[in-house]
Amino acid sequence: MTAKLFRFALLAICLAPAAAAQTPAPAKTAEPQAGTKGNEPALPYSPSLDLTSMDKKADPCVNFYRYACGGWQARNPIPPDQTSWSVYGKLYQDNLNFLRGILEAAAVKSSTRDQPTREIGDFYAACMDEAAVEKRGISAIQSQLDAIAKLQSARELAPLAARLQTAYGGSMLFSAHSAQDLDDSEQVIAELSQGGLGLPDRDYYTKDDAKSKETRERYLLHVQKVFELMGEQPEAAKRDAETVMRLETDMAKASLTRVEQRDPYKLKHKMGVPELEQLAPNFDWKAYYQESQYPPIAVMNVTSPEFFKELSARLAAEPIADWKAYMRFHAVNSASPYLSAAFVDANFDFYRKYLRGAKEQQPRWKRCVSYTDRGLGDALGQAYVAKVFSPELKASTLDMVRRIEEAMGQRIRELDWMGAGTKKEALAKLDGIRNKIGYPDKWRDYSTLKIERDDFAGNMERNAAFERRREINKIGKPVDHGEWGMSAPTVNAYYDAQMNDINFPAGVLLPPLYDAKEDDAPNYGDTGGTIGHELTHGFDDEGSQFDAKGNLKNWWTKEDREKFDARTKCVADQYAQYIVVDDIHINSQLTLGEDVADLGGEILAYVAWKDATKGKKLESIDGLTPDQRFFIGFAQWACDNQRPEDMRVRAITDPHSPAEYRINGVVVNMPQFQQAFSCKEGQPMTKPTEKVCRVW
Numbered sequence: 148m149t150a151k152l153f154r155f156a157l158l159a160i161c162l163a164p165a166a167a168a169q170t171p172a173p174a175k176t177a178e179p180q181a182g183t184k185g186n187e188p189a190l191p192y193s194p195s196l197d198l199t200s201m202d203k204k205a206d207p208c209v210n211f212y213r214y215a216c217g218g219w220q221a222r223n224p225i226p227p228d229q230t231s232w233s234v235y236g237k238l239y240q241d242n243l244n245f246l247r248g249i250l251e252a253a254a255v256k257s258s259t260r261d262q263p264t265r266e267i268g269d270f271y272a273a274c275m276d277e278a279a280v281e282k283r284g285i286s287a288i289q290s291q292l293d294a295i296a297k298l299q300s301a302r303e304l305a306p307l308a309a310r311l312q313t314a315y316g317g318s319m320l321f322s323a324h325s326a327q328d329l330d331d332s333e334q335v336i337a338e339l340s341q342g343g344l345g346l347p348d349r350d351y352y353t354k355d356d357a358k359s360k361e362t363r364e365r366y367l368l369h370v371q372k373v374f375e376l377m378g379e380q381p382e383a384a385k386r387d388a389e390t391v392m393r394l395e396t397d398m399a400k401a402s403l404t405r406v407e408q409r410d411p412y413k414l415k416h417k418m419g420v421p422e423l424e425q426l427a428p429n430f431d432w433k434a435y436y437q438e439s440q441y442p443p444i445a446v447m448n449v450t451s452p453e454f455f456k457e458l459s460a461r462l463a464a465e466p467i468a469d470w471k472a473y474m475r476f477h478a479v480n481s482a483s484p485y486l487s488a489a490f491v492d493a494n495f496d497f498y499r500k501y502l503r504g505a506k507e508q509q510p511r512w513k514r515c516v517s518y519t520d521r522g523l524g525d526a527l528g529q530a531y532v533a534k535v536f537s538p539e540l541k542a543s544t545l546d547m548v549r550r551i552e553e554a555m556g557q558r559i560r561e562l563d564w565m566g567a568g569t570k571k572e573a574l575a576k577l578d579g580i581r582n583k584i585g586y587p588d589k590w591r592d593y594s595t596l597k598i599e600r601d602d603f604a605g606n607m608e609r610n611a612a613f614e615r616r617r618e619i620n621k622i623g624k625p626v627d628h629g630e631w632g633m634s635a636p637t638v639n640a641y642y643d644a645q646m647n648d649i650n651f652p653a654g655v656l657l658p659p660l661y662d663a664k665e666d667d668a669p670n671y672g673d674t675g676g677t678i679g680h681e682l683t684h685g686f687d688d689e690g691s692q693f694d695a696k697g698n699l700k701n702w703w704t705k706e707d708r709e710k711f712d713a714r715t716k717c718v719a720d721q722y723a724q725y726i727v728v729d730d731i732h733i734n735s736q737l738t739l740g741e742d743v744a745d746l747g748g749e750i751l752a753y754v755a756w757k758d759a760t761k762g763k764k765l766e767s768i769d770g771l772t773p774d775q776r777f778f779i780g781f782a783q784w785a786c787d788n789q790r791p792e793d794m795r796v797r798a799i800t801d802p803h804s805p806a807e808y809r810i811n812g813v814v815v816n817m818p819q820f821q822q823a824f825s826c827k828e829g830q831p832m833t834k835p836t837e838k839v840c841r842v843w
């Protein structure tokens with residue numbers, strides 16, 4: 148995960164990041180589409196409209212998602228090592244398998260390997276050397292644990308926190324990173340955000356329902372287990388676990404909710420270091436920034452001041468021994484996936500098995516390919532792109548992007564509820580959007596990162612430190628607009644409100660999502676809708692608060708904003724009625740931006756498709772009309788199967804609605820759909836005209 152994603156609230160990602168980061172399953176279709184020249188396995192092919200994925204017995208006007216995806220759901224049970232299973236997830240699995248071939252070839256020692264090949268090959272080889280990892284055990288991170296043991300006072304904690312954050316990323320106490328200034332997107336400043344929790348969200352610590360209580364009990368047992376693996380006796384480990392829970396609960400209560408974090412004004416608190424020292428006086432900020440090697444800080448942003456105030460109060464009030472227990476746990480918990488089997492298993496048992504419902508650990512090679520993709524995404528991405536993403540594919544997807552943008556311009560000009568002044572600003576914002584397709588123009592250089600073939604945990608630490616250094620070095624410098632927040636093989640996409648750019652990695656532009664062999668109808672329904680989705684994020688309830696330059700600046704008249712808010716409220720009210728799992732409803736204030744983007748994106752795709760095929764005579768294929776094929780193509784990006792455990796986590800943490808509603812919730816608002824399938828008034832996939840939601 149790149150540092151940009153620390154402030155995930157301002158990045159609109161097409162899918163839940165977790166869905167893209169997991170995945171895998173055996174490839175069923177065998178027709179190769181790429182990679183046939185080398186020894187790598189080929190990426191399997193499946194079409195962007197797959198008749199066998201449908202359930203023709205289902206009535207499209209009663210449950211369109213089941214009609215389009217019922218066959219896929221029946222044929223694709225969730226693999227035991229997965230927490231969910233989906234078209235996107237399956238494609239990422241195919242990618243992992245394909246990348247494995249690249250990495251195994253790269254790992255073979257030879258004098259002819261170029262720099263990126265040597266980097267990814269040695270990184271992967273070190274991860275795969277399970278015997279070496281096993282032999283080192285916890286000693287791989289002993290120096291960090293020794294440093295924690297030496298801690299004498301809360302004041303001394305700051306420089307140590309800096310070192311541990313450098314080694315393990317942001318889970319220690321809080322998150323520190325760089326970010327674009329909300330008021331001046333061309334400047335990069337230092338930023339501090341809440342963090343420090345071991346459960347996936349602050350709500351897990353504050354909710355009182357039976358399931359939340361059970362989760363806290365299980366988490367306590369997990370923390371205790373980690374202490375025991377460090378060598379503590381069960382009694383002491385239990386006491387230490389209770390301490391960790393107590394400290395985290397205090398931090399959770401002072402944390403912003405995910406819905407609050409969707410309001411950029413709630414995240415904007417610019418100050419200098421002296422004001423930060425007043426806000427949180429019990430943490431030695433000077434020592435912290437010195438140890439982290441920050442450049443001089445003139446101004447910074449603290450996204451959640453209350454959190455830092457509380458953290459400071461706790462640092463003064465709690466014994467240093469308790470903070471040492473907290474830091475020991477977080478150091479080991481963060482490093483567990485890279486340590487010996489006992490730690491890996493404990494981590495899996497709680498986070499993937501209990502919390503998300505996986506039955507089995509993923510085979511080691513899958514994890515190693517994922518770590519390489521995450522850590523050295525630009526080195527691995529070069530090899531990937533060279534094999535799967537041709538210049539022709541880049542050109543044809545870019546053409547689709549342009550058509551969707553034209554459709555957006557047309558819609559803005561035609562809106563009957565928006566005044567001319569706001570329209571002008573909206574069009575300027577649309578005009579300012581940068582399109583990033585496939586992969587970066589300039590690949591990141593990892594040559595200063597030391598990669599050892601026999602030191603997996605060390606590689607991970609140095610990799611985290613490298614990324615943190617890169618983040619910090621951006622402070623005070625102009626923004627690099629060419630930077631990407633996702634690696635090229637990632638099966639996902641995003642809009643960045645401060646960059647005002649839409650980003651589509653190569654991984655999301657391949658079959659079955661974009662299929663050069665198919666006609667326009669399913670491709671516009673699927674990838675056209677994804678492009679429209681990211682574009683609409685620039686104009687959803689959150690993105691619409693940023694202007695063409697990516698600054699947090701109102702460009703709406705009061706009257707137009709009120710009309711816009713009434714329109715988004717229609718969407719929020721609709722999705723609030725849907726159930727995620729058990730009796731848990733969608734938190735539609737959390738999912739609003741995504742729901743608006745889903746609806747807007749598909750409308751744009753439809754308009755652009757009609758425009759692209761104007762004057763062409765479109766034929767029915769396999770008994771399905773062109774319009775029907777457009778909508779089935781749309782629905783089939785989202786075919787999935789979910790475990791109830793995973794759904795419960797997502798109900799709290801995921802800003803996206805469940806897949807079924809990302810389809811059915813959209814088509815009920817599109818009369819073109821009702822016409823395409825001759826749905827009758829009163830059927831579930833229809834709405835009375837006056838209740839149809841339409842934002843853009």
Ligand SMILES: [Zn+2]
Pocket residue numbers: 159160161162680681684741744
């Ligand atoms: Zn999105």
